[in-house]
Amino acid sequence: MAEDDPLMVRMYERAFSSSNYDLEVAFDGEEAVQKLEKMEKHPVLILLDVMMPKKNGFDVLREIKQNNNLKNIPVIMLTNLAGEEDAEKALSLGAVLYLVKSQYDPKQIVDKVKEIILASSRDEDVPEVSVEVKDIQDK
Amino acid sequence: MDIKLFNKKNSLHHQYVFIGIVVLLIMFTGFLVGQVIGKHKEIKINAEMYRLVKTFTNLIDPSKYSTIKSDLSDNQNANYIAIRKQLIEIGKINNEVGVRWIYTFVPRDGQLVFSVDSVEGPDHSEPGDIYYDASPEFIQAVNRVWTSKETAFVPPYTDRWGTFISVMTPILDINGDAVIGVMAIDLDYFYFYKKQITEAKKLPFVITFLVALIFVLVRLNKIFAQKKDKEYLNSVIDQEKHAEDMVIERTKELNDEKSRLLASINSLSFGFIIIDLNHKIIFKNKVVSDMFNLIENKDFFLEDVTSLLEKGNFIEKQVELCLKEKSVCKVKDIIFDKKVLHGVISPITTENDNKLIGYVFMLEDVTEAIAIERSHNEFFSIASHELRTPLTAIRGNSQMLKDDFKDKIVDTDIIEMISDIHESSLRLIDIVNDFLEVSRLEQGKVQIKKESFEIPLLVNKIVKDMDDIINKSGLSIILDIPNNLPKVFSDKAKVEQILINLIGNSLKFTKKGNITIRIEKTDNFLKIIVSDTGIGISTINQSLLFRKFQQAGEQILARDFTKGTGLGLYICHLLISNLGGSIGLVKSVLGEGSTFAFTLPIE
Numbered sequence: 001m002a003e004d005d006p007l008m009v010r011m012y013e014r015a016f017s018s019s020n021y022d023l024e025v026a027f028d029g030e031e032a033v034q035k036l037e038k039m040e041k042h043p044v045l046i047l048l049d050v051m052m053p054k055k056n057g058f059d060v061l062r063e064i065k066q067n068n069n070l071k072n073i074p075v076i077m078l079t080n081l082a083g084e085e086d087a088e089k090a091l092s093l094g095a096v097l098y099l100v101k102s103q104y105d106p107k108q109i110v111d112k113v114k115e116i117i118l119a120s121s122r123d124e125d126v127p128e129v130s131v132e133v134k135d136i137q138d139k
Numbered sequence: 140m141d142i143k144l145f146n147k148k149n150s151l152h153h154q155y156v157f158i159g160i161v162v163l164l165i166m167f168t169g170f171l172v173g174q175v176i177g178k179h180k181e182i183k184i185n186a187e188m189y190r191l192v193k194t195f196t197n198l199i200d201p202s203k204y205s206t207i208k209s210d211l212s213d214n215q216n217a218n219y220i221a222i223r224k225q226l227i228e229i230g231k232i233n234n235e236v237g238v239r240w241i242y243t244f245v246p247r248d249g250q251l252v253f254s255v256d257s258v259e260g261p262d263h264s265e266p267g268d269i270y271y272d273a274s275p276e277f278i279q280a281v282n283r284v285w286t287s288k289e290t291a292f293v294p295p296y297t298d299r300w301g302t303f304i305s306v307m308t309p310i311l312d313i314n315g316d317a318v319i320g321v322m323a324i325d326l327d328y329f330y331f332y333k334k335q336i337t338e339a340k341k342l343p344f345v346i347t348f349l350v351a352l353i354f355v356l357v358r359l360n361k362i363f364a365q366k367k368d369k370e371y372l373n374s375v376i377d378q379e380k381h382a383e384d385m386v387i388e389r390t391k392e393l394n395d396e397k398s399r400l401l402a403s404i405n406s407l408s409f410g411f412i413i414i415d416l417n418h419k420i421i422f423k424n425k426v427v428s429d430m431f432n433l434i435e436n437k438d439f440f441l442e443d444v445t446s447l448l449e450k451g452n453f454i455e456k457q458v459e460l461c462l463k464e465k466s467v468c469k470v471k472d473i474i475f476d477k478k479v480l481h482g483v484i485s486p487i488t489t490e491n492d493n494k495l496i497g498y499v500f501m502l503e504d505v506t507e508a509i510a511i512e513r514s515h516n517e518f519f520s521i522a523s524h525e526l527r528t529p530l531t532a533i534r535g536n537s538q539m540l541k542d543d544f545k546d547k548i549v550d551t552d553i554i555e556m557i558s559d560i561h562e563s564s565l566r567l568i569d570i571v572n573d574f575l576e577v578s579r580l581e582q583g584k585v586q587i588k589k590e591s592f593e594i595p596l597l598v599n600k601i602v603k604d605m606d607d608i609i610n611k612s613g614l615s616i617i618l619d620i621p622n623n624l625p626k627v628f629s630d631k632a633k634v635e636q637i638l639i640n641l642i643g644n645s646l647k648f649t650k651k652g653n654i655t656i657r658i659e660k661t662d663n664f665l666k667i668i669v670s671d672t673g674i675g676i677s678t679i680n681q682s683l684l685f686r687k688f689q690q691a692g693e694q695i696l697a698r699d700f701t702k703g704t705g706l707g708l709y710i711c712h713l714l715i716s717n718l719g720g721s722i723g724l725v726k727s728v729l730g731e732g733s734t735f736a737f738t739l740p741i742e
Contacts, residue, residue, distance in 0.1 A: 102568045
């Protein structure tokens, strides 16, 4: 997970660890790229924030997709930028999902991640892209 | 002009004097010619008298005449009788040429004694009668004839028979040596002699009079024509002067009016340009000159202005379109020198026949307003993003507290507090989302991706997605959807958002009963109708429904129990406007329910 906000990092770490996932965190874009390149065992999925110091999420995504070793790892953009054009840009660069953090509980994010990992392990197409759909259940 | 007239008046007097002089000259000439002709006539008559008297004398036989004694005994003398008869005949013949009397006489003892008198009647003088009242000139003439044997002329004289002139000649004896008598002929002075001369003088007088008359008439005619011309000219000048005064007065009024109008237009805060149909700028106010750094007092055309603009400002095409429609229209924002200008074109038409004569182009510099709006929107965007992150943490952590620490947290108050925190975070996130969406819609930043799709399928999907919440509400959903509906061409996600909003509203405001979703086909649209059996909306609030921050509460301060932002229907309204449809409240009755509907264009 590339995420600069410690609040977010702590929350998602708890959520993923309680679901028995190991979460490796980078706190800026550059660190994310460096860590990915150095990791001996590649992650099964990458969660990318957009607004980050040093290098933004789109640039990181672009580098991942240009790297032959990393390009097959599914990437979910996890951000609070809710613009449609941002979502479109992410998907066109190769992200499988564009999720607006505030719209989901951490557990829901974990569920989405599970779905993607499952689908990619079965070599299936990833579920339809989700972009900022209002969750009226919570109103 | 006045000076000229004065001169003309003067020249008119001169002309009268000129005519007078010329007439006098003509008449004087006539008089002179008359005098000459009269004299000529006089000479002619005299010469004729000389000739006649000599002729008459030659007719008399001197041998016979010598027998006449010039006394009463002659009445028995046959020669006397014959000569008298002869003279009477001659007199009759020559009466026409003015000869009044023919007679002969002799001087005797200092007196004149008649010998033969051709006169008949009471005026007849017998032989031997004495011509006692002969004038001295007559007597002198007789003496001259008697002594010198020459013919003599007697100027006018008066005796008992009247006024005459006479010519006399001697009667010589048979040898021609001695004077034996004097023959005289009288011409009536007044009734013939003078009359003849006067008549002779008349002709030149009449001719000169006529000439003078013609001259006077011609000159007067000319003068009257001039006078008439002058009067006409004066009246024209008067009229011109009046017209000139009127023009000056009206011009002043117009100038005053123009000044006021100009001052008003120049005091406008926006650019104001009047352009004719050839796109020539007839008038521009100061704002325009400042806006485009134009030079004053120079002719400009629309293209002069547009040539200053950056590429992509296709004003001309928009102007043509606007003029064709003859209606006021906005042009696309104009970018000039880092300025953003709002432009409005307003065609100018004549009042009577609505004929297009030009157009007004109004320009407003909105650079600052846009900058403020942009910073406002950017603030909104950043604020929304920055708000979401902590809200996400509150939402996520409170949710995990509730789920993951159920066993550890047993105090119901704490559990309730955590739930409240979680719910509050959700509500806040909704508010932020709505704010951001409204901001994006108002900025026109929302992209519309149209596609062809079937509305019934979408409705079914939404109802299925909302299954949980519908079940929880205890309401039933009724779908009234006919078969074989045409597809719509629209943005599926946006339509879904609108439908979710409307159904969501119905769920929020309905305690019991049902929610009906009906679809109808009109000419070019599909109409999607969502009705419920909820609380309904009062008439007062119905008009406020699609405005910002409005909810169907009775009062602004008295909020409803649904805890929404009041932006939902406003967002729907903005979305449907972008989709080329319309949305509205069909009907609503308090306590009975509400019916909303929106339309979408058919494929």
